[in-house]
Amino acid sequence: MSQLKTFFAGAAAMASALAAVVLLTGAREPRNAQFDEITVGRINIVEPDGSKRLVISNRAQFPGDFMQGKEGERPDRRSFAGMIFVNEEGTENGGLIQKGSIGPDGKISSGLSLTFDRFRQDQALQLLNTDSNDWQxxxxxxxxVPYFELTSLADQQRFGQEARQLPAAERQAYWQKLNDxxxxxxxxIWLGNTRDKGSALQLKDAQGRTRMMLLVSASGAAEIQMLDEAGKVIRTITPTSGL
Incomplete structure (x- = not known):
């Protein structure tokens, strides 16, 4: 009887050990899985060390912004779903956000934005679509976009706070000094459609002032406008005006 008890005790211990091995190895499998469909609220694409490189999320779990591995609060993003690109140092590098709904007042609020950021900075390139009851x-x-050591994202926030504290009559000069x-x-460069259903290409100088526009109206009339630094049209070229 004692030998039988010893056998059962040994068998139980071996079964426990095998179960532990299965559980431990099973937790890491499968390394390469295939699914026909997966339903999730948020996906974090990470490197082997766990650092985030891409976040795909619904609206409820949409992240804040990322700067050198730290996530900051962004309440203004809580109405969007989409994805955020994150670079090797853990800083946001651009992303895709989108929303679309009709509110209780019957008004449309819809938009999609794909952006690419300069390093540790804001949008250098943006593809944008917005839609409302009034126009699309x-x-x-x-x-x-300035080099991050010249103007950081924190600097931009500070500029806005300082400008709001100034009398309205002094704000333009404040911004102009920073711009200079x-x-x-x-x-x-701005390329898109216009409110009057035309299309336009605007080319601007380093101060952001439009200096040339290529325009096509809804009826098909085409022209090139050249502007001075004050925004005044100084020359217009049409198909019939000659060069």
Missing amino acids: QTAIKIND AGRLGANR
């Missing part, structure tokens, strides 16, 4: 716009924007010092970003 689709555009491509190419921006000059190269501390601000500027849109350089």
Whole structure:
């Protein structure tokens, strides 16, 4: 009888050991899985060390912004779903956000934005579509964005706070001083449709001032406009005007 008890005790111990091995190895399998369909609220694509490189999320779990491995609060993103690109140092590198709904007041609130950021900075390239009851716009924007050591994202927030504390009459001069010092970003190229159902290409100088526009109206009339630094049209070229 004692030998039988010993046998059963040994068998139980071996079974426990095998179960532990199965559980431990099973926790790591399968390394390569295939699914016909998967339903999730958020997916974090990570490196082997666990650092995030891409976040795909619904609206409820949409992340804040990422800067050098730390996530910051972004309440303004809570109405969007989409994905965020994150670079090797853990800083946001662009992303895709989208939303679309009709509110209780019957008004449309819809938009989609695909952006690519400069390193530790904001949008250098944006593909944008917005829609409302009044009008729809689709555009491509190419921006000059300052080097992050000259103007950081924190600096941009500080500039806005300082400007709001100034009397309204002094704000323009405040922004102009920063702009002259190269501390601000500027849109350089804008391509899209217009409110009157035309299309336009705007080419701008380093200060963000439009200096040339290529226009086609809804009826098909085409022209090229050249503008001075104050925004005044100084020359217009049409198919019949000659060069």
